[in-house]
Amino acid sequence: MSATPNPPFWLLAELTYRCPLHCPFCYNPLDYAKVERELDTASWVDVMRQARAMGAVQIGFSGGEPLAREDLEELVAEAHRLGFYTNLLTSGVGMTERRIRALKDAGLDHIQLSFQDSTRELNDFLGSAKTFELKRRIAAMIKAHDYPMVMNCVLHRHNLPHVGRIIDMALELEAEYLELANTQYYGWAWQNRDQLMPTREQLRQAEAVVQDYREKIGDRCRLLFVVPDYYEDRPKACMNGWGAVFLAVAPDGLAMPCHNARNLPGLELPNVRDAAIDWIWNASPAFQRYRGDSWMAEPCRSCPEKGRDFGGCRCQAYLIAGDAAATDPVCAKSPQRGKVDEIIFHATQPAAAAPQPLVFRADAASRGFIGKASL
Numbered sequence: 228m229s230a231t232p233n234p235p236f237w238l239l240a241e242l243t244y245r246c247p248l249h250c251p252f253c254y255n256p257l258d259y260a261k262v263e264r265e266l267d268t269a270s271w272v273d274v275m276r277q278a279r280a281m282g283a284v285q286i287g288f289s290g291g292e293p294l295a296r297e298d299l300e301e302l303v304a305e306a307h308r309l310g311f312y313t314n315l316l317t318s319g320v321g322m323t324e325r326r327i328r329a330l331k332d333a334g335l336d337h338i339q340l341s342f343q344d345s346t347r348e349l350n351d352f353l354g355s356a357k358t359f360e361l362k363r364r365i366a367a368m369i370k371a372h373d374y375p376m377v378m379n380c381v382l383h384r385h386n387l388p389h390v391g392r393i394i395d396m397a398l399e400l401e402a403e404y405l406e407l408a409n410t411q412y413y414g415w416a417w418q419n420r421d422q423l424m425p426t427r428e429q430l431r432q433a434e435a436v437v438q439d440y441r442e443k444i445g446d447r448c449r450l451l452f453v454v455p456d457y458y459e460d461r462p463k464a465c466m467n468g469w470g471a472v473f474l475a476v477a478p479d480g481l482a483m484p485c486h487n488a489r490n491l492p493g494l495e496l497p498n499v500r501d502a503a504i505d506w507i508w509n510a511s512p513a514f515q516r517y518r519g520d521s522w523m524a525e526p527c528r529s530c531p532e533k534g535r536d537f538g539g540c541r542c543q544a545y546l547i548a549g550d551a552a553a554t555d556p557v558c559a560k561s562p563q564r565g566k567v568d569e570i571i572f573h574a575t576q577p578a579a580a581a582p583q584p585l586v587f588r589a590d591a592a593s594r595g596f597i598g599k600a601s602l
C-alpha cells in the first residue's frame with residue numbers, strides 16, 4: 228500500500244439517481260431507490276472545494292440524469308470558478324435552450340450525450356421513453372452552442388448489428404467523439420446479462436465495421452470502441468487502480484473508489500456528510516482496502532502484470548467469484564475463469580436469447596431489490 232497516495236484526479240459527482248429513462252443496462256445500483264435524501268447544493272459545493280484543494284482537476288456531473296437537479300447550473304459555475312474542467316454526462320432529457328445557455332454562461336466545458344441506438348424504435352424501446360427526436364435536437368443545440376460533443380452509445384446484442392448506422396448518425400450530428408461502450412455487467416446490466424450479452428461473432432463483426440470507418444473518416448470523428456472484457460483474457464485496469472485517480476460521490480454522499488462499489492460486502496464506505504475528503508481519500512479503511520498490491524493473493528501477487536491491470540475489477544471479482552479480493556475471474560490466470568465462460572455460454576445460447584424479458588430500471592423494480600441487491 229502506498230503511504231502517501233497521489234491526490235484524486237477525477238471527481239465524479241453523481242448528483243441524483245432520478246432519471247426519466249429506464250435503460251436495462253444502467254450501471255446504477257439495483258437498489259438505488261433506497262436513497263432518499265440527496266446532498267444539497269451547499270454540500271456539493273463543499274465536496275468540490277475540498278477535492279479541488281487536494282488537486283482534483285476534472286469533474287463529471289452524472290447521475291441518474293444530472294439535469295433533474297435544478298441547481299446544476301449553480302454547481303457547474305462553482306466548479307468552473309474553482310478551476311475544474313467540467314463535463315456533463317446526460318441523456319439530454321431536461322435540456323432546453325434556456326438551460327444550455329445558462330450552462331454555457333456557468334462555464335461548462337464539455338457535454339457527453341447518450342443515445343440508446345441509431346433507430347427511433349430501439350432507442351425509445353431501451354429507454355422506455357420517446358426520446359429519439361429530442362436527443363437529435365439536443366445534439367444540434369450542443370453544436371450550436373459550440374460545445375465539443377462526445378456521443379455515447381452503450382452496445383449489446385440488440386444494437387451491435389447497427390454499429391455502422393450509429394457511426395453515420397454521429398457523423399451527421401457532427402460529434403467530435405463517439406464512444407461505443409460495450410455493456411459492462413454491473414447493476415441492471417448484470418441483472419439482464421442473459422438478454423444483453425453479444426456473441427463473439429457479433430463483436431468481431433462490429434469491431435471490423437468500426438475499423439473500416441476509422442480508415443474512411445480519419446480525424447473527423449474519433450471512434451472509441453470499448454471491448455467487453457468478458458471476451459478478453461486479461462481484465463481491464465479498473466479505475467486505474469483502487470483509490471488511485473478516481474473519486475465518486477453518490478447522491479446520498481457515499482464516497483467510493485469506483486461508482487459500483489456501493490454494495491461490496493465488508494466495505495464501510497465513508498460519507499462526505501460525516502468525513503472530510505482528505506481523510507476519506509488518504510486514510511479511510513475503504514479507500515485503503517484494495518489500494519496498491521499488498522492485498523493481492525495469488526496468482527496476482529507474483530504476477531508481472533499486476534502493475535498494468537491492478538488485478539482487475541473488485542466488483543467483478545465479487546459478482547462472479549463471490550470474493551471481492553479474488554483475482555478478477557476474467558483473467559485467464561484466474562482459477563475461476565471457467566465461471567466467466569459459463570456466463571457467456573449460458574447467455575449466448577439461443578434459448579437464453581429469446582424468452583426472458585428485460586428488467587428495465589425503474590423505481591418500483593428497484594424497491595423490489597432493496598435488501599437483496601448485489602451491486
Ligand code: SF4
Binds near residue numbers: 247318588
Ligand atoms: S443508463 Fe439510462 S436509466 Fe441509467 S442513468 Fe443513464 S439514461 Fe438513466
Ligand code: SF4
Binds near residue numbers: 536555558
Ligand atoms: S493474475 Fe492478476 S495481475 Fe496477473 S494478469 Fe491476471 S488479473 Fe492481472
